[in-house]
Amino acid sequence: MAKLCEPRRIVNPGRGDTRGGAEREVMQGKSHPGAGQGREPAERRPRSAHDAVLRGLGPAIVSGELRPGATLPGKDELARRFGVSHTSVREALQTLGAKGLIAARTKVGTWVQEESRWNMFDAEILAWRLATGADLEFVSGLFEIRQSFEPAAAAVAARRRNSAHVALLRRHLGEMQAASGDKERFTAADLAFHLAVLEASGNPFMRSIGSLIATALAASFTLSAPTDDPGLAASAHRQHGAIMVAIARRRPQAAADAMMRVIRQGWTTYCGGLGRPLARLPMRSFAKGGG
Secondary structure, eight states: OOOOOOOOOOOOTTOOSOHHHHHHHHHTTOOOTTSSSSSSOGGGSOOSHHHHHHHHHHHHHHHTSSOTTOBOOOHHHHHHHHTOOHHHHHHHHHHHHHTTSEEEETTTEEEEOOGGGSOTTOHHHHHHHHHHOOOHHHHHHHHHHHHHHHHHHHHHHHHHOOHHHHHHHHHHHHHHHHTTTOHHHHHHHHHHHHHHHHHHHTOHHHHTTHHHHHHHHHHHHHHOOGGGSHHHHHHHHHHHHHHHHHHHTTOHHHHHHHHHHHHHHHHHHHHTTOSOOOOOOOOOOOOSOOO
């Protein structure tokens, strides 16, 4: 039987299995690892009382340290434990509720919701999940949803792009080539390229998945980036170049196919060629014409 990609987790150094203790710490008002206490420079720590509560509870929920069904303390107790006002607690709980992380009911209290209720397109939820641990299932989900959106976005971009869009894609492609040995610069240029494709599609719903793409790239590049191998970097540049050329020549099907190859190559790089295959989603419906 072929070996599957080992489940990998992107975690903070030194963080072991501390679910029970960590849950108690959160409920005592201590910040969750990755939420800004003792692990980030001062300028990145919570700058408001609202953020203190949000980043104390949000990452703990997303990481599973506050499990689905767990009841949160009342607003008075949370205000005391986090050292903030009742207004700040209320606003933070409203924010978490809008993300689908928690729910509340009169005379019942506030509790953590099942993951199926979370808004997985929310930028903060994605960032918290990445910071506290991105396993194989999470990352494969990111790549599969990219397969569902990005090839279509590239095809639409090939029909709607203007000269400014093509110039921007060329610029980001050049930045990727120039940064072939610098992971941080390469990641920034790669993300900018994909966001430029979404922008060229002219579809605001396509543009809204930018945070998801950013998380997918960050998760995969943390473990294995094209910059780790000159051959991979050159291949990534060629594959992205194929996307740019297809969009510039207004060839929707070629643009979709080239984008799909980039996504699948990214998954192969992440898993080292040993991972389970992503769902095969053929993109063969981009006939010529249309707007």
